[in-house]
Amino acid sequence: MASAKVQAQNGAQVSMTNQTSDVMTLDRSKDWSGNVATSLPQTIRPGESVTFAHLSDGDFGSRAAVVYTGTNAAGVPCGWVLAWDAPAYTQQSPNKVYVVCGVKPFIDHLDFNQIRLSLSASTSESNATDPATKTSTTATINESIPNKATVEAIFSLIP
Template sequence: MIDMGDAVFGNPITNSTLKRLPEFEDDYNITSIDRACVALDMKNAEEKNVRALQYLEMLKEKCGVDLGTLCLLYNATGDTIKLVTYKNWYGNIGASPYPMEIANGQWGAFLHVKKSPGPNSVGAVVYRGKDPTGVECDWMVSFDNPDNKVQLNTKAYTEVREIDHFLLDSTWATIYNLMQSSGYFHDSTKDKDNKKGCSLSVSIGNDHFPIAVAIFTLQDV
């Protein structure tokens, strides 16, 4: 049981991990779908999810502001995902940076906070992973956490696209507008332009420090 740095939690799930399982010990053709399936089954193994949330709660207590978004990212794609870029519409990253890499079977965690005098925490993060055929693609999670909970609700939105899709400034205006018509839950598979075989879902709470949980995985695992 290890934590890979301050913001990543759990043991990577690799071919070696699967080889120790009875159903795979004689399997010489382990695929990314196999690794993804095992990672999804072990999402809460060894309390790695609990440790990731405890880490965020610690950051929350020390952040010095009264609004932020506790972001948990779980990688069950079968391969490592790597940070590509991020977007801050309102607010910014808290005391700890975005996880640079999240291995298959690991939780990544970061706190996004409002930036005074602005009232909201609205941002996005993009990681590069692979589809079931091994082709690289970019996975985007966005969240909108407004201060005014009387008139406005939190929202979250996801997309999986070809590499570098989210490096264009014009893309972010479109994503922001789509997020405004989203809700507390979104799955990239609802999108007709979703990268085939990929599934990126996100859910978010609705208080001043909501937890946003994103699951990166493959379809039909």
């Protein structure tokens, strides 16, 4: 007898806030499963929060990453990475989020396979700080909307 499936998550609602003093620009993105409902925000102005929906891909859920770039307080090019995994059935695998930040050449050399491995080893909360560039990022993922994961990330600078 086949077991009945529980209600699946149908995607992720992703919110990102730019708490830096520079405009952040989308550098690249990766969809491992699922896809963006409309389009990714191309820029995030200082103090601005942006939101987009990432739709589930059937049984695999919503798993993706975005990379935004900007500058730190000293004008050094930097990058901020956000990755999430909102599986269709959280009973089999929990929601996960992963973030990293730093100088742009470091971020440029991160490939999406490395990011995916780090995401797989992560939990529902992730924080990163780079003391050299004084960049910081934090993110959480939860199920506050019925049948949809909510991802919230803050890209910032540390004093």
